[in-house]
Amino acid sequence: MKKMIKSTSLIAMLIFATSVNAQKSSYDIVKNAASIDDFSTLVTAVKAAELVDVLQSKGPFTVFAPTNDAFGKLPKETLSNLLKPENKTTLQKVLTYHVVKGNLMASDVLTAVKKNGGKLKVETVSGDSFTVTTKNDSAVIMDAKGNTSTIIKTDVKSSNGVIHVIDTVILP
Numbered sequence: 001m002k003k004m005i006k007s008t009s010l011i012a013m014l015i016f017a018t019s020v021n022a023q024k025s026s027y028d029i030v031k032n033a034a035s036i037d038d039f040s041t042l043v044t045a046v047k048a049a050e051l052v053d054v055l056q057s058k059g060p061f062t063v064f065a066p067t068n069d070a071f072g073k074l075p076k077e078t079l080s081n082l083l084k085p086e087n088k089t090t091l092q093k094v095l096t097y098h099v100v101k102g103n104l105m106a107s108d109v110l111t112a113v114k115k116n117g118g119k120l121k122v123e124t125v126s127g128d129s130f131t132v133t134t135k136n137d138s139a140v141i142m143d144a145k146g147n148t149s150t151i152i153k154t155d156v157k158s159s160n161g162v163i164h165v166i167d168t169v170i171l172p
Helices: 004-019 029-034 037-050 054-055 068-072 077-081 086-096 106-115
Strands: 063-064 099-101 122-123 128-136 138-142 148-158 161-166
Touching: 029 037, 029 054, 029 063, 029 148, 029 161, 037 054, 037 063, 037 068, 037 077, 037 086, 068 161, 077 086, 099 161, 106 122, 106 128, 106 138, 106 148
Parallel strands: 063 161
Antiparallel strands: 063 099, 122 128, 128 138, 138 148, 148 161
């Protein structure tokens, strides 16, 4: 049974990776995200925060993009409250915490982590920062609250930057 669960998980990861890899580098970040079913919550949030134009601009940007499952880890009332028009400023702060200026490819990030003694502080568009480390051959983000998120897919190229897929929403 464990072997079947493990195989099923591996197949699901491969299907997700294939769907992400199928995206086109000619698409901007928003169009790329919108073309991936597993980013539907993120796209809804970007629209509610009125950040579409920003993320379609020239950039370049690096987006650490939470999946639908990542948003699902938040308490339901948290997500529904963030999506309310009166909380647009807070939602913008949370979403821009996932965006970094520049085109940071995974190899560049990992090289910088190694050069900095295993930790790299990253400044976000929101003006806050998070820390990238490695654990068990995976890149891990520690947010300002001490929560962690694993980068599960890297280097989804877009015309105005790159997307790295994360498994947990990070918070400023």
